[in-house]
Every structure is written in C-alpha cells, then in structure tokens.
Amino acid sequence: MKHFKSLALLAVASIAMMTSCQTTPVAEGDYDNYPVYKGDDLELTVGENGTKFTLWSPTADSVVVRIYNEGMGGEPVEMRYMERKSQQEPWRATFDEALYGKFYTFSIHHNGEWLNETPGVYARAVGVNGRRAAIIDMAATNPEGWENDVRPALNQFTDIIIYEMHHRDFSIHASAGNQYGGKFLALTQEGTQSPEGEMTGIDHLKELGITHVHILPSYDYGSVNESRPDSAQYNWGYDPVNYNTPEGSYSTNAFDPATRIREMKQMVQALHKNGIRVILDVVYNHTFVGDGSNFSLTTPGYYYRHNAEGGYADASGCGNETASEREMMRDYIVNSVKYWATEYHFDGFRFDLMGIHDIETMKAVRAELDKIDPTIFIYGEGWAAAAPVIPGEQCAMKANAYKMPGVAVFSDDLRDGVKGHFSQATGRGFATGEKGCEESVKFGIVGAIQHPQINYELVNYSKAPYTNHPTQVINYVSCHDDMCLTDKMRASMPDADEKTLQRYARLAQTIVFTSQGVPFMFTGEEIFRDKKGVHNSFCSPDEINAIDWSLKRANREHFDYYRNLIQLRKSHPAFRLATAELVNKHLQFIEGTPEQVVAYTLNDNAGGDEWNQIVVAFNGSSEAVEIEIPEGKWMVIANDATIDLAGEKTIEGNKATIAASAALILAR
Numbered sequence: 001m002k003h004f005k006s007l008a009l010l011a012v013a014s015i016a017m018m019t020s021c022q023t024t025p026v027a028e029g030d031y032d033n034y035p036v037y038k039g040d041d042l043e044l045t046v047g048e049n050g051t052k053f054t055l056w057s058p059t060a061d062s063v064v065v066r067i068y069n070e071g072m073g074g075e076p077v078e079m080r081y082m083e084r085k086s087q088q089e090p091w092r093a094t095f096d097e098a099l100y101g102k103f104y105t106f107s108i109h110h111n112g113e114w115l116n117e118t119p120g121v122y123a124r125a126v127g128v129n130g131r132r133a134a135i136i137d138m139a140a141t142n143p144e145g146w147e148n149d150v151r152p153a154l155n156q157f158t159d160i161i162i163y164e165m166h167h168r169d170f171s172i173h174a175s176a177g178n179q180y181g182g183k184f185l186a187l188t189q190e191g192t193q194s195p196e197g198e199m200t201g202i203d204h205l206k207e208l209g210i211t212h213v214h215i216l217p218s219y220d221y222g223s224v225n226e227s228r229p230d231s232a233q234y235n236w237g238y239d240p241v242n243y244n245t246p247e248g249s250y251s252t253n254a255f256d257p258a259t260r261i262r263e264m265k266q267m268v269q270a271l272h273k274n275g276i277r278v279i280l281d282v283v284y285n286h287t288f289v290g291d292g293s294n295f296s297l298t299t300p301g302y303y304y305r306h307n308a309e310g311g312y313a314d315a316s317g318c319g320n321e322t323a324s325e326r327e328m329m330r331d332y333i334v335n336s337v338k339y340w341a342t343e344y345h346f347d348g349f350r351f352d353l354m355g356i357h358d359i360e361t362m363k364a365v366r367a368e369l370d371k372i373d374p375t376i377f378i379y380g381e382g383w384a385a386a387a388p389v390i391p392g393e394q395c396a397m398k399a400n401a402y403k404m405p406g407v408a409v410f411s412d413d414l415r416d417g418v419k420g421h422f423s424q425a426t427g428r429g430f431a432t433g434e435k436g437c438e439e440s441v442k443f444g445i446v447g448a449i450q451h452p453q454i455n456y457e458l459v460n461y462s463k464a465p466y467t468n469h470p471t472q473v474i475n476y477v478s479c480h481d482d483m484c485l486t487d488k489m490r491a492s493m494p495d496a497d498e499k500t501l502q503r504y505a506r507l508a509q510t511i512v513f514t515s516q517g518v519p520f521m522f523t524g525e526e527i528f529r530d531k532k533g534v535h536n537s538f539c540s541p542d543e544i545n546a547i548d549w550s551l552k553r554a555n556r557e558h559f560d561y562y563r564n565l566i567q568l569r570k571s572h573p574a575f576r577l578a579t580a581e582l583v584n585k586h587l588q589f590i591e592g593t594p595e596q597v598v599a600y601t602l603n604d605n606a607g608g609d610e611w612n613q614i615v616v617a618f619n620g621s622s623e624a625v626e627i628e629i630p631e632g633k634w635m636v637i638a639n640d641a642t643i644d645l646a647g648e649k650t651i652e653g654n655k656a657t658i659a660a661s662a663a664l665i666l667a668r
C-alpha cells in the first residue's frame, strides 16, 4: 500500500482549494442548478493509456478512490485523492497502468463526514454482491461468435408475443432437467426434457411459439446474497443496486466479475440463435435503499425526489422515487438502456412503474434506441404506487401514452375486465361470468384506441382511449404480480373443477391473443402452473414459485390450445393490425349481441390476411348463446375451448352458437 496523508487533513486541504477557485458555489440541494457533465468517460476508462477515474459529485468536498485486489474483504492496495479544477468539473484521478483485474470504490467527503464506499453508479463490472466495481476487459467477456449475433427479424411491434419469466421459476425445478437451473445459462441448454419426455427450457419456448422472452430484473439487485450460491434464496429483483451489471446469483460464479457478463451474453446469444428476442425488466424508478444507495453515496440527494419535509418522496411504495426530470438522472437512464441494448444486444425494455418517470425521459429513451434499432421495443407500467411529486401531465402514465409514440403501456383495463380485480381474489371478470365487462373487453380488442363502437363511459378504469395505435398497448390477463391465472380462476370460481377452470383460462387468453395490440403471458400458464394462491410471491420459496414441468404432460391439451392460439395469431395478420386507421377500417363489432357476449368481424382481408372475413365471438356466460353473423359458409377455427387451425368443420347460414364460457372463431 502506498503512503497517503490522513483523510481528514486532505479533506480540509481540498475544501480550501475548491473555495479559492470557485466563484459561484453550488448550493447543496439546489439540484436543478448542479453543473451537469456530458462526457462519456464517467467513472472508469481503462486501456493502453492507463486507468482514469471520473466522478460526478458537485457537492462533495473531497473524494477518494480505493483500489483493491479483491471484490470483497482485504485492504486497499492503493488509495488516492481525486482532484477537480473547479466545482463545475467532475473529480478525476489517473493511474499510468491499466489496472485490469483490480477492484475499486469511491468515497466522498460531504457535509463534514466521509460517506461509505460505493462502486459508483456507472459500474459495468462488480465483485460479489456488487460492493466494489471491477476493472476488466469487456471485449474478453464476449462469447464465441458474439460478433455474429443478430436480433431475430421483427417487422412491426404487433408481431410481438411476450413471455414473462423469472430465471429461477423457469428452470430450477428438478423436472426442468436443466443442469443450470436458475441461472442465465439455463436458457442456453437445448434438448432438456421433463421426466415424461416433454420439452422444457428453450425448446419449450420454441414449441410454444412466443417471439420475445421478458426476463424479470437481471441487473445486480440487493436481496439475494451472492456469496451463498447453494442456499435457496429467491427474489424477483425489484431492488436495484448496480444498474449496469448483471445479477451475480444468476451466474455460475458471482465472485468473478467477468462470468456474469459472459453468461448473460451467452443467454441472449442462445435465444437469438433460436429466433427469440430478449427483453430486460428495468427498474430505474427506485433503489433498494435510500441513504445507502450508490446514487446517495455518489451525489447525495440529487437522484431522488423529495417530499415537503425534505425526506424521500415515495411514489414507488419502496421507500423512494428517482428524479428522471433532472438532467443527470435522465442521461443516466438513457445511457443505461443504450448500454444494455449495445453491449448485451437486448431487444426491449420493460419499465417498472414507468408512471414515476417523466414523459420527456421516455421520449429520450425512444429516440436513442431508434438510433440503435427502431425495432427495440419499449413498454412499461403506466402507473405508480402513489402520486409522484412532479405534475401528473408530465408523468409517463397510461393516460398519457398518446404523448409517447413508440412507448407501450400495460392495459389493466382489459386485464381486470377479463379476469376480475387484480387484488380482490374472488373478483370475477368477463371470462368468469361477471356481467357488465363488455366495454372493457371491447376496449382491449381495439388496442385502447378511439373506436366509434365503444362506449368509453362503461370501460372499467379508463374513460377514454389512451393509445395512438395498437402498438402502444400490452394486452394481458396476468403477470408476475398478483395471482397467476390458475390461482385467480380457482379463487374466483371455487366450485369449478380443473377442466372448467382451464376453460375459463382459455377464454381469457383467447381474448388476449386475438386482440389488437401486443399480447403478453406469464410463464407456465400454458401448462396451468399455479403459485398455491400466493399473491405477492416476490420472496417466496421455490415450492411456490418454481414451475413443475411434469404439468406439461398432465395438461398437454391445455398447452396445445396455447400453442394453436399463438400459431393462429402468427399466421393471421388480421389480428396484428399496426395502426388505428387499419383497426377502424377493418374491425367492426356485431351490434345487438346478448349480455355477456362480445363479437366482431375483421373484414376485407384485414392486414393482407388470406381470410377475407373473420368472426370472433366471446361468450362469458354459463349458457350457450346464438348470435347473428354475416350470411354464408364459414370454417370453424375455434369453438368450445378447442382450436382447429385448418378449419375442417364448417357451418352455413346467418346464425352461430357460441358454447358456454368459450370463444368462437369463424373464417372464410
């Protein structure tokens, strides 16, 4: 270790130097007037010219960078004060040698005290549990053939079919037959099978036919101890620590900084090779902790919004909310997303509690991703846990989706209209026999656009359309939050047998997968997995969250229904109209249908479809009903909870019967 003066003495010297050359001191807490820094060298650059550290922390009065041999434990091998020319400039320290293999932290002296060490906010590699940043050669983390990795083709956003999964749920159960259960590498394994011989893993995804995998948070989060890889820990990961590094517990060696990076890239590469795009769930709206976060330890206060008492505002319900409207935070989000899209080749981003962010930030994200590839998809939760501090009209809320072209929002309108209230377990929806849900279902069918045949006053939540085009809405009936579909059906229809419950689930998903917009499903529902009734399984054990793949053989008929439903959507562009104009031109609701029935036609080879006309009708009641349809001969594509893509059975006339709790799809 090199010799260095006492921290306290140097802090005093540093303050004196700062005061002498600073004309207009930055006022603590006057965040909008903090001098911003636009350089692309923040925190670490390393190469032949040595190692340079650059920290943005205008109100620090001294900063130290420490160099370590280890990612955890041990003493620093080097410790150096960083310098700045003025308070307008970031802090800098330069080492002549390239410090590959070393770890580093910053600590700032602020308001009279030394804050805890932090890896900074831009760390791209970290040691175990993300406590220290690591200096590695990023190019060396690229798997073989990475330079040839390409995103699978995508013509338009409405071609997307999203499958949301957690690494551990998907592959940890013994029945998954995956040697890398719960890890990034699980998705690189081809040929895995359940004990009954059904495909699991990536082969299962291909068999199902989805186009995009949405992985739950996979950046470095705080609630799983990475140093104990063999213990059965579980968390969804909505507790961000290091935004620009992968989570260590999903790697085979969390102690080696390069391993998690390489293995995450291998995952993306394997999915791409198999024709599947990959979406990262990003959670910039809050951090795991407030005062102890890397944001707070780097530039105290700046990255968060505050309440009237000066404490953390908390629109996330997680203890704090970040301030995307501040320039350095907006840049941070934009740069982080760009980084994942370029370094890791991610194809989409799902923004947690997007309503906390401001609209300008989401538009900036869209604009930057367009420069990389306009087919990168962006969507988010257009809501927050409480009202954010900034004015509502500035927030990236669902109701403001039309102000954010190219950014999609989840439709809770369709979700709860179809299955019943998300948090009231016994609440029913259209698919489970609730009356009065018709307009909510119709709202979903058109992709939340303006359509003359919808009475918006009767839609459950939104009393007005909110998208410009169907490309801006995610249609779904379940996700990781709240009860999964199986549990919801069981809770709301307690007297129904399993076969009948599956019937409700099929009706619900048929509405999702035939609606205009982007369909989204939660992992395992295609084999009727459950979570034993647990609503919020964010830290539940494997007994609750892991998918038992033996269900696939047991519920093979149910799986085949999903597979056919997805194939139906993929092979018929009428269900994937990309603009409001096309929907209004081709989609017409059949008027005068009985209560608990929604029916419509897709006309004139909609979207270039080979079918000239399609009838789609949903019956939410427990009795078969007859409806009027356009006169003629029709192929029966779906009826009575079954699908026949070839439409071998036909009917003729101007009337058709929809079985109880089922969809009817006719074509000609």
Ligand code: CA
Pocket: 129, 130, 220, 221, 222, 223, 224, 226, 241, 247, 248, 249
């Ligand atoms: Ca972690």
